[in-house]
Amino acid sequence: MPAFLKRLLERSTQKVNRSAAGSPVPAGIEPGEPRHPTARERTLMRRRLRALRRRREALMREVGGLVLESKHGENGAPQRLDGRTHELEQVDAEARAIVQALDERKTLEELLSSGLSARCPNCAELVAKRERFCASCGAEVSRAQPPGPRPPAGRPSHTAAPAAMVTGASTGRSPSPPAR
Numbered sequence: 001m002p003a004f005l006k007r008l009l010e011r012s013t014q015k016v017n018r019s020a021a022g023s024p025v026p027a028g029i030e031p032g033e034p035r036h037p038t039a040r041e042r043t044l045m046r047r048r049l050r051a052l053r054r055r056r057e058a059l060m061r062e063v064g065g066l067v068l069e070s071k072h073g074e075n076g077a078p079q080r081l082d083g084r085t086h087e088l089e090q091v092d093a094e095a096r097a098i099v100q101a102l103d104e105r106k107t108l109e110e111l112l113s114s115g116l117s118a119r120c121p122n123c124a125e126l127v128a129k130r131e132r133f134c135a136s137c138g139a140e141v142s143r144a145q146p147p148g149p150r151p152p153a154g155r156p157s158h159t160a161a162p163a164a165m166v167t168g169a170s171t172g173r174s175p176s177p178p179a180r
Contacts, residue, residue: 048127
């Protein structure tokens with residue numbers, strides 16, 4: 001093959017490879033332009049904010065009742081009051097972070113990096129890091145388990161399996177009637 005054809009073939013191969021590699025920034029977006037949240041991300045943030053505001057109102061009512069109980073000297077009221085005010089502070093902090101993210105048009109990734117919120121692994125809704133279960137689907141939110149007592153290896157832990165055996169759901173049959 002002549003040398004000029006080899007060079008032509010090499011240059012065209014290089015052009016094709018550069019084109020196929022794409023650019024680091026998607027088409028239609030300038031390299032320095034900040035990324036804005038999608039409509040779906042903003043919907044998730046607003047939905048979580050509404051839930052936090054409802055929880056905040058319920059906590060405020062409960063704290064008011066606990067203050068009244070503690071004034072009357074009810075047993076255990078100051079400890080419950082401390083727990084509820086701590087939870088109220090956490091709810092307020094998360095709500096402020098979401099409001100700020102919505103105002104500043106931050107992406108969901110930026111909000112999640114703040115450490116106050118997480119995503120449900122099952123339905124992808126926003127949940128607080130402190131919550132154990134998703135309010136939307138009920139799935140357990142994975143998080144680091146605090147060190148604590150664990151059941152002995154010989155004892156079975158409580159799971160959904162015994163309920164499936166009782167109802168017959170695992171076999172597809174209806175359960176037998178109870179013995180009389």
